[in-house]
Amino acid sequence: MRLVQLRLSHFRGYKEETSVDLDDLVVLIGKNDSGKSSLLDAMNIFLNDLVPEQDDRCVHATDQKVDITCVFDDLPSQIVIDEQYPTDLASEYLLDQSGRFVAKKVFTCTGTGKVKAATVYALAYHPTADKYDDLLTLTNAKLKQRAKDLSVDLKTVNQTINTSLRRAIWNHAADLERQQIEIELKSEAAERIWEQLRKHFPVFALFKSDRPSTDQDSEAQDPLKLAIKEAIKSQEDTLNIIAQRVKQEVQSIANKTVEKIAEMNPELARELTPRVTNKNWDSLFSVSLTGDNDIPINKRGSGTRRLVLLNFFRAQAEKDAEGKASNIIYAIEEPETSQHPHNQRLLVDAIQDLASNDGCQVILTTHTPVLARSFPQSSLRFVTQRNGWPDIHSGHDEGTLTEITASLGVLPDHGIKAFWGVEGRHDITFLKEISRILNQAGESVPDLEEAEEDGRLVFVPLGGSNLDLWVSRLKGFNRPEFYLMDRDTEPPASPKYQPIATQLSQRSNCTAWITKKREIENYIHPDVIKAECPSYSGAGHAFEDVPVLLAKALHEASDTTQTWADLQANQEKLGKKVSNAKRRLCGHFTLKMTPQYLTQIDPDNEVRLWLQTLGQALSATE
Incomplete structure (x- = not known):
């Protein structure tokens, strides 16, 4: 199940019901104390079965309740609630009109310092007709009686199964x-439905920003504990057999002990009932990290400690990507804390890779413009205050980016020499790596990683609707602007972005390029790919779909349960496979390029021209 929306009311600063739409990647942006952390804490309370504190109730609320609602899609196709008889949420009329499952937890704050455990509701498009509205509350006997009262034909219905009885009664209704x-x-x-669904809820791992960064902190241990649980889960059958044998032996001894007691004191023996319990397997394990010379992580610098702990999330994600659907939400507060700008950029890439894995969602908070400009606009959620209350604006909405830039600014104040707008983060990776390779070979091109780190160059990922907004924001900086766009379409068709490129080129101090090949991945030599992936079928043609060809080769080499043709029918999974292929192409395979390989695949020297032109701007004096 995937969490797609959170709704809050009467929780901390959220007096009236406020909702935030969620996706695989969400970046909550806003000033300090705007309400970002409250959203993460509310998710943590709901998904980890916690109870809010008395002080979590909004002091301006008129009643004593706190409401937290979670909306889910990607629902289980079946659940079993009646003697192994499968049903589904749609058949039980427990979905909303959009086909999503909406669960609401209501906590009552008594005013005595205690908060009552949640009352749970499903918000569903459910029958309300008289005698058809309460079937989920009826026992088997009462369902049979209700069917008799309504003259429902039960001849072909298994009357021992409540699910079958409910379905027959509902089907009988005219309206x-x-x-x-x-x-x-x-x-x-x-209750059975709820217990079944809870097994499918995402596991929520929260990494907070205001705790000491040691490897034994709860937020550091969360991803490690998830790894332990995954390892135990893979051996669950074997461990259960062992546990059962141990319990049987201990139970036998306990029973004999009671028998012996009965021989001496029958009354005492009658009061004793042997019960054998065992702890969860994952409670038997713990993890810690040490560095060189066995120096614990908590003795290292704050930036190093936090960087190591953040990468627990990456380690878990890479393990998930090997084929296990982890179904985990990673919530990370202010990942930029204590980090050098170089590490901040690495974290951005790592976080986006994490969110692209099946079964993973990532939710971040930040109030720094550096991170705000590094993510796709569609991932942004602006948390602000309006009339004294939190107000959340989606990056999908027109004008949200303008609000963010007005509130936070979009760029740090330093000696920028040039802006380079590209279509996405993988393009940035390719350009950085290929520039480093050529620079180290002695060619007259700049090292883009170095230029970005010393503040001369700012990359701008433009993706989709970001373009117009970013272009308008950059005008006022009076710096050279460069834009690189994929051609996408094969001649004689015109390039997809030709009108935009023409418009940009007419502006002063602005250069726009369109690739002659399909996209940036077509500038990676096929021999580099085939050296590690022999089944890759690309031949270096200018308009072959390199990411799709690599995704296909990787899928067929690793997944024997689903054919490529079947995968293509699932656009969401296919998109993630292709995205991961792009990441591997522009990162891993570009590292193996050489100047000779680039000359062979790019005889027109397009890439060198882009880099040399940019280099002139970066070295220009004021």
């Missing part, structure tokens, strides 16, 4: 009068 209502999940059937 169920379905409406969006709250259904308290307290009946036997509803």
Whole structure:
């Protein structure tokens, strides 16, 4: 199950119900104390079955309740609630009108310092017609009686299965009068549904910004504990057999002990009932890290400690990407804290890679412009205050980026020499790596990584609707602007972005290029790829779809459960496979390029021209 929306009311600063839409990657941006951390804490309370504190209730609320609602998609196709008889949420009318499962937890704050455990509701498009609205609350006997009262034909229905009885009764209705209502999940059937769904909820790992950074902190241990749980899960059957054998032997001894007691004191023996319990397997393991000379991580610098701990998240994600759907939400507060700008940029790439893995969502908070400009606009959520209350604007909405830039600014104040707008972060990786290779070979091109680190160059990932907004923001800086766009279309068709490139080129101090090949990945020599992936079928043609060809080769080499043709029917999974292929092409395979390989694949020297032209701007004096 994937969390797609969070709704809050009466929680901390959120008096009225406020919602935030979530995706695989969400970046919560806003000033300090705007309400970003409260959103993460609310998710943590809901998904980890915690109870808020008394002080978490909004002091301006008129009642004593705190409401936290989570909306999910990617739902399990089946759940079992009646004697191994499968049903689904749609058949039980527990989905909203959009086909999503909406769960609401209501906590009651008594005013005595205690907060009652949550009452759970499903907000669903459910039958409200008389005698059809309460079927989830009825026992088997009462369902049979209700069917009899309504003259429902049960001849072909298995009457021992409540799910079958409910379905037959609902199908009998002329009009169920379905409406969006709250259904308290307290009946036997509803509780079983809830317990089944909880097994599919995302695991929520929260990395907070205001805790000491040691490898034994709870936020550091969360991803490690997840790794332990995954390892244990893979051996679960074997461990359960061992546990059962141990329990049987201990139970036998306990039973004999009671028998012996009975021989001496029958009354005492009657009061004793042997019960054998065991702890969860994951409680038996712990993890710590030491550096050179066995120096613990908590003795290192704050930036190093935090960087190491953040990379626990990366390590877990890479393990998930090997084929196990982890279904984890990584929530990271202010990943930029204590980090050098170089590490901040590396973290941005790592975080976006993490979010591209199946079963992973990443939710960040930040209030720095450096990170704000590094993520796609669609991932941004601007948390601000309006009339004294938190207000959340989606990056999908027109004008949100303008609000962000007005509030935070978009660029640090330093000696920028040039801006380079590209379509995405993988393009940036390719350009940095190929420039380093050529620079180290003695060619007259700049090292773009070095230029970015010393503040002369700012990369701008433009993706989609960001372009117009970024171009308008950059005008006022009076610095050279360079734009690189993929051609995408094969001649004789015109390049996809030709109108935009023409418009940009007419501006002063602005240069726009369109690749002669399909896209940036077509400038990677196929021999480099085939050296590690022999089944790769690319031949270096200018308009072959290199990422798709590599994704296909990698998939067929590693996944024997699903054919490539079947995968193509699932656009979401296909998109992630292709995105991961782009990441590997522009990162891993570009590292293996040489000046000779580049000359062979790029006889027109397009790449060198881009770099040399930019180099002139970077070396220009004021």
